[in-house]
Amino acid sequence: xxxxxxxHDRLLSLGLARVSEAAALASADLIGRGDEKxxxxxxxxxxxxxxxxxxxxxxxVIGEGERxxxxxxxxxxEVGTGQGPQVDIALDPLEGTTLTAKDMPNALTVxxxxxxxxMLHAPDVxxxxxxxxxxxxxxxxxxxxxxxxxxxxxxxxxGCAPKDITVCILERPRHQDMIADVRSTGAAIRLITxxxxxxxxxxxxxxxxxxxxYMGAGGAPEGVLAAAALKCMxxxxxxRLTFRNEDEIARAxxxxxxxxxxxxxxxxxxxxxxxxxxxxxxxxxxxxxxxREPGWLTAETILMRSKTGSVRRMTxxxxxxxx
Numbered sequence: 007x008x009x010x011x012x013x014h015d016r017l018l019s020l021g022l023a024r025v026s027e028a029a030a031l032a033s034a035d036l037i038g039r040g041d042e043k044x045x046x047x048x049x050x051x052x053x054x055x056x057x058x059x060x061x062x063x064x065x066x067v068i069g070e071g072e073r074x075x076x077x078x079x080x081x082x083x084e085v086g087t088g089q090g091p092q093v094d095i096a097l098d099p100l101e102g103t104t105l106t107a108k109d110m111p112n113a114l115t116v117x118x119x120x121x122x123x124x125m126l127h128a129p130d131v132x133x134x135x136x137x138x139x140x141x142x143x144x145x146x147x148x149x150x151x152x153x154x155x156x157x158x159x160x161x162x163x164x165g166c167a168p169k170d171i172t173v174c175i176l177e178r179p180r181h182q183d184m185i186a187d188v189r190s191t192g193a194a195i196r197l198i199t200x201x202x203x204x205x206x207x208x209x210x211x212x213x214x215x216x217x218x219x220y221m222g223a224g225g226a227p228e229g230v231l232a233a234a235a236l237k238c239m240x241x242x243x244x245x246r247l248t249f250r251n252e253d254e255i256a257r258a259x260x261x262x263x264x265x266x267x268x269x270x271x272x273x274x275x276x277x278x279x280x281x282x283x284x285x286x287x288x289x290x291x292x293x294x295x296x297x298r299e300p301g302w303l304t305a306e307t308i309l310m311r312s313k314t315g316s317v318r319r320m321t322x323x324x325x326x327x328x329x
Contacts, residue, residue: 022283023309029053029099029115030285034296038109045106049099062086068096068227092122102201112204112290118234124278129261131254133226133245139209140240153187174205174220206232210239215291233275238310243272279313
């Protein structure tokens with residue numbers, strides 16, 4: 007089946023939204039309960055079951071880990087009925103397990119789909135990431151710039167002072183020097199404790215979120231998911247793998263990575279048209295979390311297709327089966 011047939015199929019897009027919704031709703035009872043593992047397991051099980059209802063020949067390329075690390079949704083696992091288009095799938099059934107367990111903002115379920123062979127098979131290592139929203143010149147910032155220089159360059163392109171730029175950074179000890187360098191420009195920093203896919207997505211809707219740029223090191227698989235989102239929303243992204251030891255280098259080699267120093271642009275990480283869906287688990291800047299009312303659960307989902315540029319925000323209301 008051709009790419010154009012795959013990505014003009016509106017039913018397939020809506021099916022992906024249902025997959026995302028199912029994972030979010032499954033984790034609803036575990037919001038704020040302090041059990042990260044249980045919340046993740048609930049989301050994984052629901053997402054796996056819903057994926058198997060789709061008429062696709064799907065392969066998980068970004069998932070819960072390698073085959074020996076995850077009971078389901080592992081890298082290389084086949085999902086779907088086996089009928090229909092052959093597709094790659096990148097997913098995070100619960101992006102922000104800690105956020106969910108602590109009932110903190112911006113926990114999401116995330117899934118992206120593209121034609122077979124369209125996604126970077128990112129190993130489970132760190133990736134230095136840099137992202138900005140749409141409307142800027144190509145290469146307005148780069149990974150080779152110092153953090154302060156990125157702020158200054160982006161401010162010039164935006165036509166504002168550096169103090170009017172807001173940068174999103176994952177709050178980790180490894181980012182202390184980066185945070186200090188950014189603050190030396192007078193720019194504001196929004197620190198997040200988890201969930202860098204959402205952090206990068208925020209750049210694409212700066213007028214809503216107030217975030218102009220994302221930078222910092224996080225998981226490489228999440229980098230591919232974020233690139234898929236920006237492919238649909240607009241914006242630029244760059245990523246470069248980083249390695250802490252020889253085991254991680256070997257893992258990258260097994261994933262087919264030959265150039266260990268390569269800078270991957272957004273379109274290097276996702277090389278074709280994408281369908282992307284995310285559902286809010288806890289309230290966030292982009293999506294509302296799961297809402298409860300007597301007898302009902304409500305979820306908000308964003309569904310995007312890069313080929314058409316369409317962005318749908320949908321509210322799904324379903325009976326609360328936990329009652």
